Structures are given as C-alpha cells and as structure tokens.
Amino acid sequence: MQSLLVEKNDRVLTVTLNRPDSLNSFDEFMLTGLITALEEAERDQEIRAIVIRGAGRSFSAGGDVKTMGSATSAQVYEHIGILNSCIKAIKTIEKPVIAAVHGFAAGAGFNLALACDLIIASETSQFALSFSKVGLISDGGGSYFLPRLIGPHLAKEFFFMGEPVSARRMYELGVINRLVPAESLDEKTNELAATLAMGPSKAYGMMKKMIDRSFTTTLDEILEQERITQTLMISTEDHVEGVSAFKEKRSPSFTGY
Numbered sequence: 001m002q003s004l005l006v007e008k009n010d011r012v013l014t015v016t017l018n019r020p021d022s023l024n025s026f027d028e029f030m031l032t033g034l035i036t037a038l039e040e041a042e043r044d045q046e047i048r049a050i051v052i053r054g055a056g057r058s059f060s061a062g063g064d065v066k067t068m069g070s071a072t073s074a075q076v077y078e079h080i081g082i083l084n085s086c087i088k089a090i091k092t093i094e095k096p097v098i099a100a101v102h103g104f105a106a107g108a109g110f111n112l113a114l115a116c117d118l119i120i121a122s123e124t125s126q127f128a129l130s131f132s133k134v135g136l137i138s139d140g141g142g143s144y145f146l147p148r149l150i151g152p153h154l155a156k157e158f159f160f161m162g163e164p165v166s167a168r169r170m171y172e173l174g175v176i177n178r179l180v181p182a183e184s185l186d187e188k189t190n191e192l193a194a195t196l197a198m199g200p201s202k203a204y205g206m207m208k209k210m211i212d213r214s215f216t217t218t219l220d221e222i223l224e225q226e227r228i229t230q231t232l233m234i235s236t237e238d239h240v241e242g243v244s245a246f247k248e249k250r251s252p253s254f255t256g257y
Contacts, residue, residue, distance in 0.1 A: 004033035005055070011048040011197035012190075013041050020056025023104060025064035031082045038089040048256050049197040050093070051189055052116060053100040059125070060109025065134065080139050083108060087141045090115040091212060094205025096196045100189040101125050102182060104164070111140035114149075117208060119175065120189050122182035125167040127175075132162040148215060149175050200238035201256035 005016040015037050017024035041047045054060050071079070090097050099113035101121040106128040113119050129146070131138050138159060147155040150173050158165065171179040180188045196204070206229050214222055233239055237257040245252035
C-alpha cells in the first residue's frame with residue numbers, strides 16, 4: 001500500500017497520510033513523498049490550496065514506536081533531516097496548507113499539523129506531545145511552534161507530561177482554527193479549502209511569509225517589508241480585480257495572478 005496518496009481536485013491538492021494500520025506513523029516514503037508533492041504543488045499554478053489529512057482512525061501518530069530502538073544514531077539523524085525538510089516545505093510554500101485532524105495527532109504528527117497554516121479538527125480528536133513517554137525530546141519543530149501559540153509555561157507542561165489534550169482545549173487555546181463534528185470534518189475541510197482556492201493566492205503567500213517572519217524580525221524590518229511588498233502587490237491582476245469588484249459591488253473573481 002502506498003504510504004501517501006495525492007489527489008488533485010480542481011484547485012485543491014489533498015495529500016493523505018496512508019499508513020492506517022500504524023496510525024499513519026511516518027516512514028521515509030511518506031515524508032519524501034510529501035516533500036515532492038509540496039514542491040510540485042508550488043510549481044503548479046492551478047493548485048491554490050493544500051489539505052493534509054490522515055487515512056483510517058487518526059491523523060498521525062508521528063514517529064513509529066515499533067521501530068524505535070533498532071535504528072542507529074546515523075539513521076535517526078538522517079530520518080529527522082527528512083522530517084525537517086518536510087516541515088520547512090510546508091512553511092515555505094506560498095499557498096495555504098490546511099491540516100484536517102481526526103483521531104490522534106501525536107508527537108511529530110502533532111508538530112506536522114502545527115506547521116500547517118490552519119488546523120481544522122473534529123470535536124473527538126486529541127493531541128499529544130508524547131515524546132517524554134519514550135524518553136525523547138520534540139522533533140519536527142514542536143519546540144518552536146507550540147510556545148509561540150500558547151506560551152512557554154503551558155508548552156513545557158504539555159511536553160513534560162505527554163498526556164493527550166482534547167481538541168476542545170486546543171481550540172480554546174487558539175491552536176486549532178475550527179472545531180467541527182467528526183462526521184462533518186471532510187465536508188467542512190473541503191469548504192474551507194475551496195474558499196481559500198478561490199482567493200488571491202499571491203496575497204495569501206505574502207501574508208504567510210510576513211506573519212512567519214514577524215517572530216524573528218523587528219517592527220522596523222516588518223514595516224519596510226510591508227512597504228516593499230505592497231508596492232509590488234498593487235500591480236497584480238488580483239488587486240485590479242478586487243478593486244473593480246468592490247466598486248461594482250460584486251464578488252471578486254481572483255485568478256491567482
């Protein structure tokens with residue numbers, strides 16, 4: 001069975017983590033396939049939104065505990081390097097990436113969801129940073145993403161304890177964007193992705209960059225970058241269409257250019 005499924009539907013690319021028997025724990029083929037899918041989506045101008053989901057009972061359990069203890073240090077170093085490339089591919093692609101979470105998102109599986117731009121989750125889903133349970137630290141960027149969302153003290157508690165946290169709690173903390181009934185997850189995810197796919201793609205890409213950079217740059221640097229970027233954005237077709245639609249009191253028809 002392929003450990004990753006990729007489906008293009010109109011302007012939306014859906015990538016499904018497909019190792020359901022192991023709760024979609026990561027293997028090399030899944031991670032390298034996800035990197036390739038994102039690289040191809042970046043080049044494909046028809047694709048304007050991306051969804052990452054899991055097959056079977058859960059989003060992803062992250063690292064495969066069954067194989068832990070048998071890998072050499074060199075193999076672990078290589079595997080985490082591939083995981084890091086996957087996380088960076090999600091963060092740098094100039095298109096919205098949605099994580100659709102059901103069941104468990106645990107360990108690096110949770111961190112993969114955190115790397116996405118938006119998280120929509122079922123009300124019955126749970127999140128766990130379970131690294132401490134096996135005597136490990138977070139990988140996949142969790143120690144970078146989570147403290148920025150909920151603060152260092154609460155992040156440390158979640159990392160130290162490693163216990164499952166309900167989707168409701170994560171929603172209340174601002175980690176999850178939308179919380180929906182389990183039976184509506186696919187429908188609501190598709191609606192969100194379709195809405196984003198109809199939007200001004202270039203503007204979304206620049207917004208994504210600016211927001212991510214805001215954590216590591218000064219206000220002066222952000223102000224200047226906004227100034228430069230906005231000067232470029234006014235020449236896009238989507239800006240022209242947006243202004244025309246506003247003046248004509250109609251919905252804009254963005255092309256992504």
